[in-house]
Amino acid sequence: MKTLKSAPPTALLGMLILAAVLVTGVFAPLLAPYGETEIVGVEYEPWSAAFPLGTDNLGRDMLSRMIYGARNTVGLALLTTGIAFTAGAALGMVAALKGGWTDQILSRVIDVLMAVPPLILALMLLAIVGPSIPNMVGVIAVIYIAPVFRLSRAAAMNVVSQDFIQAAQLRGEGTLWLLRREVLPNISSTLIAEFGLRFCFVFLFIAALSFLGIGIQPPTADWGSMVKENATLITFGDITPLIPAAAIALLTIAINFIVDWMLHRASGLKS
Amino acid sequence: MSKLLDIRGLRLEAGPKGKRTTILHGLDLSLNRGEVLGLVGESGAGKSSAGLAAMGYTRGGVAITAGEILFDGIDLAQASTATLQDLHGRRIAYVAQSAAASFNPAHRLIDQFCEAPLLHGTAARAEAEADAIALYRQMQLPDPQQIGFRYPHQVSGGQLQRAMTAMAMACRPDLIIFDEPTTALDVTTQIEVLGAIRDIVERYDTAAIYITHDLAVVSQMADRITVMQHGREVETAQTRKMLEAPKADYTKSLWAVRALDRPRRDTNDTETVLSLSGVTAGYGTTKVLDGVSLDLPKGRTTAVVGESGSGKSTLAKVIAGVLPPGEGKVLWQGKPLPGPYQKRNRATLRHIQMVYQMADTALNPRHTVRETLERPVRHFLGLRGSALRARVNQLMELIELDPATFLDRRIPELSGGQKQRIGIARALAAEPEFIICDEVTSALDQLVAEGILRLLLRLQDELGLTYLFITHDLATVEAIADQVVIMQRGKIVETGAQHQIFAAPKSDYTKRLLASVPQMDAGWLDGVRQRLAS
Numbered sequence: 001m002k003t004l005k006s007a008p009p010t011a012l013l014g015m016l017i018l019a020a021v022l023v024t025g026v027f028a029p030l031l032a033p034y035g036e037t038e039i040v041g042v043e044y045e046p047w048s049a050a051f052p053l054g055t056d057n058l059g060r061d062m063l064s065r066m067i068y069g070a071r072n073t074v075g076l077a078l079l080t081t082g083i084a085f086t087a088g089a090a091l092g093m094v095a096a097l098k099g100g101w102t103d104q105i106l107s108r109v110i111d112v113l114m115a116v117p118p119l120i121l122a123l124m125l126l127a128i129v130g131p132s133i134p135n136m137v138g139v140i141a142v143i144y145i146a147p148v149f150r151l152s153r154a155a156a157m158n159v160v161s162q163d164f165i166q167a168a169q170l171r172g173e174g175t176l177w178l179l180r181r182e183v184l185p186n187i188s189s190t191l192i193a194e195f196g197l198r199f200c201f202v203f204l205f206i207a208a209l210s211f212l213g214i215g216i217q218p219p220t221a222d223w224g225s226m227v228k229e230n231a232t233l234i235t236f237g238d239i240t241p242l243i244p245a246a247a248i249a250l251l252t253i254a255i256n257f258i259v260d261w262m263l264h265r266a267s268g269l270k271s
Numbered sequence: 272m273s274k275l276l277d278i279r280g281l282r283l284e285a286g287p288k289g290k291r292t293t294i295l296h297g298l299d300l301s302l303n304r305g306e307v308l309g310l311v312g313e314s315g316a317g318k319s320s321a322g323l324a325a326m327g328y329t330r331g332g333v334a335i336t337a338g339e340i341l342f343d344g345i346d347l348a349q350a351s352t353a354t355l356q357d358l359h360g361r362r363i364a365y366v367a368q369s370a371a372a373s374f375n376p377a378h379r380l381i382d383q384f385c386e387a388p389l390l391h392g393t394a395a396r397a398e399a400e401a402d403a404i405a406l407y408r409q410m411q412l413p414d415p416q417q418i419g420f421r422y423p424h425q426v427s428g429g430q431l432q433r434a435m436t437a438m439a440m441a442c443r444p445d446l447i448i449f450d451e452p453t454t455a456l457d458v459t460t461q462i463e464v465l466g467a468i469r470d471i472v473e474r475y476d477t478a479a480i481y482i483t484h485d486l487a488v489v490s491q492m493a494d495r496i497t498v499m500q501h502g503r504e505v506e507t508a509q510t511r512k513m514l515e516a517p518k519a520d521y522t523k524s525l526w527a528v529r530a531l532d533r534p535r536r537d538t539n540d541t542e543t544v545l546s547l548s549g550v551t552a553g554y555g556t557t558k559v560l561d562g563v564s565l566d567l568p569k570g571r572t573t574a575v576v577g578e579s580g581s582g583k584s585t586l587a588k589v590i591a592g593v594l595p596p597g598e599g600k601v602l603w604q605g606k607p608l609p610g611p612y613q614k615r616n617r618a619t620l621r622h623i624q625m626v627y628q629m630a631d632t633a634l635n636p637r638h639t640v641r642e643t644l645e646r647p648v649r650h651f652l653g654l655r656g657s658a659l660r661a662r663v664n665q666l667m668e669l670i671e672l673d674p675a676t677f678l679d680r681r682i683p684e685l686s687g688g689q690k691q692r693i694g695i696a697r698a699l700a701a702e703p704e705f706i707i708c709d710e711v712t713s714a715l716d717q718l719v720a721e722g723i724l725r726l727l728l729r730l731q732d733e734l735g736l737t738y739l740f741i742t743h744d745l746a747t748v749e750a751i752a753d754q755v756v757i758m759q760r761g762k763i764v765e766t767g768a769q770h771q772i773f774a775a776p777k778s779d780y781t782k783r784l785l786a787s788v789p790q791m792d793a794g795w796l797d798g799v800r801q802r803l804a805s
Contacts, residue, residue, distance in 0.1 A: 162632040162633075163627040163629065163632045163633035164632065164633055164634055164635045166593060167625065167627070167633060167697070169612065170591055170592065170593070170612055170620060170623075170625065171620060171646075171647055171650055171651070171701075172612075172615075172617055172620045172650070173650070181635075181638075182635055185635070185637035185638075186635070186636065186637055
């Protein structure tokens, strides 16, 4: 609680927005006036009392789809980032701790992953395994292991060169203890800050893939594909398709506010 | 004689508003032309801040809140940036502690030398270069014609420190601030640098403030000494007076380590715990240890002494199992000791413990004191529950820290001396027979270091521990060692009982090393330099 009080207003605003989005996602069926895929009217109805944000290209309620979209987009982004972080951080720490061949092999594999532009790699891998939600989560997680690995390895390198690691090794501690109790607590603040940032990237990446048509598949609602589906409305001067885009932007900014504050705290902890 | 520098009631404060801490509480200092003033004190005494303030400079976040700094009649506390820029380098120069960190690695020494004269317009490039070479010669740098055309990483630490002093002299300033210029150097190098600095200061009749924590060093350099503590002046006196009759208790206590003495014990009457024969070790193709043979007597302290690069820390690594030896045998209680620690069994790991130089990096900053100590007790002795808690309390009492106060503190909340005590407790937690102490006191102030040494000696008496004490500080060795090993370039130069080595050193290197330890005698430097020259 004390740390929350010391947070700057921007971070508080960010947390407020993030909390609102999470609550919306979790309680989507209670909050949405209509079902996710329910066709309730004609196509492209204007904003009205019955449909506060109008209807989309198939006559589904925009507001309901926005609410369900929060659940899908944010939920999947969280899951993907979580997988990428668990694997990337663990591998990075192992590489830093073991050094030698282990480090060489892991680092070179990661280099290969990083050498291909992520979007092209994702398109290629998804073309191979076929577009489905589990496949998409897996592919994006693999792509994002690379930057997390590099960060975790670099941060852990600074830690493993210190004498307390040697002291623990000379005590005969196992690798798991070294990683969990000696290294991880010293790099966790860096990792948490990075988690927020990567979450934004993954979130935008999913939206981008959905926009391209190989991400979250219709009729599931998500903010990225909603922009694509209703893009034609822009030509008629209607701003409705910009609303999901604005939601994406808002969440990204909110998370960055929080991350900035966390990075600030992490750098303060070191001195 | 007119005062060159007159600091009156100088008050320095740091930190954000509301949480200000005072660094200097109204300091008075004065300096005549051509006079050398020594500023002595432990870290945090405010001596470096005082030295910088004498240039009208403060570190980031530090502000001058009261007092005046009169340099030749100009108040530097109020002076404009332009005035200060004009004075710095031209009339006031600064020599920092670490020359290696203060030179720009991307430029040659002579380019950096010429910067100040060209900037202030006191000399043209060709003149400045000629002057640099003349000064390099006076600083007794090897090959003065060419050395300036090297980059900082191409010359040694001692040479770099002399090049920096030459650079400070470039505009023939009225005042030079020396901030611990020899602290990072080995004792034998220190002598050369001290001699060169003193010669050049005398030759140009430059006034200087010489900052150090070592009274013996300052007594060679200064005409007058000011001892500082907690941002206040403790005592000021002429050097000879200060050495012969220090008034304040604090000044006397600065000599405590040298006063530490214990009865010598024989090293032949006990069995050998650890024995090395013909050990060679290194990194890649470079040999750092070359045919080292050594026996460590049980329950005694063996001190390994040498300058940096002599291989003494590598010796510790070989014994601890961090660096397996290339050749040679290591016997632990008569049985061969496996090279890498991974191949050693838990009992062996338990009996060989290590205490590190930097307590800051030797303890995990994310753990509490309790976590730090409980783990080895559980790991090695298998204690649980109340037995574990009792043992940890007992360990805290052994190292003279109150368990109730300290057990639940995090490591960063401890002072340097307390951290080092926890480091010792962690080693003791394994109930070892043998402890390697790798420069355990060199990062600590003298008073704190003395406390740690006393603790180590008491523990040895109570628990019958064997120590391998690695250090470059001969005063410490003289105070605590039973057996002394002198190392140079990876080889053992001389081994013997403490009294033997100090009373009758056999090898030339040992003699030179012993002669290089600064003594509390204002005439010591001249005497040594004459002896070394002849």
